[in-house]
Amino acid sequence: MTDKTISFVSARKHYVVPIYDIMYIFMKKQDAYIHMSDGRVFKTRTTFSDFQKELGEEFIRIHRGCLVSAMAIHSVNDLITLSNGDSLEYSAQHREEIMEKFHQKQRIIVDALADNDNPTDNEEYHRHYKCFDSIPIAFADIEMVFNEKRQAVDWVFRYGNEALAQIENCPLESIIGSSFSSIFPNMDTKWLKSYERTVLYGETLELIDYSPEVDKYLRIFCFPTFKGHCGCMLFDIAQTKITSEKDMAETAVMMYLRKMLE
Numbered sequence: 368m369t370d371k372t373i374s375f376v377s378a379r380k381h382y383v384v385p386i387y388d389i390m391y392i393f394m395k396k397q398d399a400y401i402h403m404s405d406g407r408v409f410k411t412r413t414t415f416s417d418f419q420k421e422l423g424e425e426f427i428r429i430h431r432g433c434l435v436s437a438m439a440i441h442s443v444n445d446l447i448t449l450s451n452g453d454s455l456e457y458s459a460q461h462r463e464e465i466m467e468k469f470h471q472k473q474r475i476i477v478d479a480l481a482d483n484d485n486p487t488d489n490e491e492y493h494r495h496y497k498c499f500d501s502i503p504i505a506f507a508d509i510e511m512v513f514n515e516k517r518q519a520v521d522w523v524f525r526y527g528n529e530a531l532a533q534i535e536n537c538p539l540e541s542i543i544g545s546s547f548s549s550i551f552p553n554m555d556t557k558w559l560k561s562y563e564r565t566v567l568y569g570e571t572l573e574l575i576d577y578s579p580e581v582d583k584y585l586r587i588f589c590f591p592t593f594k595g596h597c598g599c600m601l602f603d604i605a606q607t608k609i610t611s612e613k614d615m616a617e618t619a620v621m622m623y624l625r626k627m628l629e
Contacts, residue, residue: 429461525596531601
């Protein structure tokens with residue numbers, strides 16, 4: 368992952384941001400709208416050619432006024448789908464270049480995952496994570512499955528504890544070593560996109576969403592573990608109680624959001 372940064376002025380403040388935190392840039396006349404991976408959007412005055420020159424080969428021009436990070440692209444079909452779930456239209460004349468750079472990016476990262484010293488079987492994974500066996504928090508280590516185009520299409524459970532089996536409503540022996548889609552044919556790809564970001568780019572993410580697979584609202588923390596894997600801690604929101612310090616927690620969240628917007 369590159370350490371390259373860009374600097375710009377937005378709302379009279381000067382910012383320096385890593386380019387790997389930028390999802391895409393959309394131009395409207397002389398204004399550039401910089402969409403970040405954390406959801407922030409910065410508006411700055413510049414030209415498309417200046418941004419294209421500064422960002423270099425790691426960004427792809429998908430139409431006359433839009434540059435997209437090759438790392439942010441999850442799939443290319445009728446629309447370009449980004450790893451954060453956003454979808455963008457693209458010009459047909461740029462499709463070949465987009466596909467070439469996207470697949471090149473995927474090949475480099477995914478092929479590098481093969482060079483690892485990961486445990487060789489489920490028993491070794493269990494020995495590694497044995498301390499999680501008895502905790503009352505659902506935990507799993509999952510191995511991402513990629514197709515021939517190096518796109519994430521599924522994952523396999525390499526470790527899970529009994530708390531995971533309770534959330535998934537499935538015996539633990541049926542989970543370990545099985546792919547998610549084989550257990551839940553109604554698999555929602557929204558989980559796949561987030562886990563892929565963690566596996567490929569080392570991001571730690573928090574997901575809060577409805578799971579149609581188990582008919583529950585879940586809060587999930589996912590983080591990198593072994594190469595090609597990510598760890599997941601899952602919480603059933605309906606079973607999570609709010610403490611008496613709720614006001615303090617909400618204050619902390621608001622402070623954090625204000626800091627992000629500075």
